[in-house]
Amino acid sequence: xxxxxxxxxxxxxxxxxxxxxxxxxxxxxxxxxxxxxxxxxxxxxxxxxxxxxxxxxxxxxxxxxxxxxxxxxxxxxxxxxxxxxxxxxxxxxxxxxxxxxxxxxxxxxxxxxxxxxxxxxxxxxxxxxxxxxxxxxxxxxxxxxxxxxxxxxxxxxxxxxxxxxxxxxxxxxxxxxxxxxxxxxxxxxxxxxxxxxxxxxxxxxxxxxxxxxxxxx
Numbered sequence: 001x002x003x004x005x006x007x008x009x010x011x012x013x014x015x016x017x018x019x020x021x022x023x024x025x026x027x028x029x030x031x032x033x034x035x036x037x038x039x040x041x042x043x044x045x046x047x048x049x050x051x052x053x054x055x056x057x058x059x060x061x062x063x064x065x066x067x068x069x070x071x072x073x074x075x076x077x078x079x080x081x082x083x084x085x086x087x088x089x090x091x092x093x094x095x096x097x098x099x100x101x102x103x104x105x106x107x108x109x110x111x112x113x114x115x116x117x118x119x120x121x122x123x124x125x126x127x128x129x130x131x132x133x134x135x136x137x138x139x140x141x142x143x144x145x146x147x148x149x150x151x152x153x154x155x156x157x158x159x160x161x162x163x164x165x166x167x168x169x170x171x172x173x174x175x176x177x178x179x180x181x182x183x184x185x186x187x188x189x190x191x192x193x194x195x196x197x198x199x200x201x202x203x204x205x206x207x208x209x210x211x212x213x214x215x216x217x
C-alpha cells in the first residue's frame with residue numbers, strides 16, 4: 001500500500017503537464033523534474049516511460065470507474081441529484097481526458113488507449129441508461145440521449161478552451177454556470193425543474209474552475 005501511495009503521489013505531480021501538453025515530447029529527465037525526485041528514486045518505482053504513462057492511465061481509469069450513477073431509486077428527487085453528479089463528472093473528464101493526451105496515447109501506446117476508451121464507453125452506457133429512464137418516467141424531455149453525450153464532448157471542449165474564453169471575455173466560472181443552466185433547461189421537463197436543488201451549485205462550479213485555472217495560464 002505504501003508503494004502504491006508513493007507511486008500515485010509521483011504520478012499526480014506529472015498529470016497537469018501530460019493533460020495540457022501531451023507526453024510525446026517528455027524524456028525521462030523531464031519526468032524526473034516534474035516529479036521533483038532524483039533519477040534513482042524515479043527508477044525505484046518506474047522502469048520506463050511506458051510504465052509511467054501506464055500509471056497515469058490507471059489513475060484515470062480508477063477515477064472513471066468511481067463515476068457510477070446509481071439512480072434506481074423510485075423517488076423523483078434523485079434524478080435531480082444524479083443530473084448534478086453527471087454534470088460534475090462530465091466537466092472533470094473534459095479537464096483530464098484531453099485531446100493532447102489521448103492522441104499521444106493512441107499513437108505511442110495503442111493498447112493503453114484502448115483500455116482507457118473501454119472505461120469511458122462503459123461510463124457513457126451508464127449515462128445513456130439514466131437519460132432513457134428519465135424519459136420513460138416523464139421527467140426528461142424526449143430528446144436523443146446520444147446527442148447529450150456528444151454535446152458534453154464537443155461543446156464543452158470548445159467553450160472551455162482558452163481561445164473561446166478570451167475571444168468572448170468570459171470567465172471559466174461563467175461558462176460552466178451557463179452550461180449547467182443550459183443542460184438543466186434542455187433536459188428537464190418544465191414541471192420537473194424543481195427536482196434540481198441549485199443551492200450548492202456555485203461552490204461545485206468554483207471547485208471545478210480551480211482545476212481548470214492552472215491549464216489556462
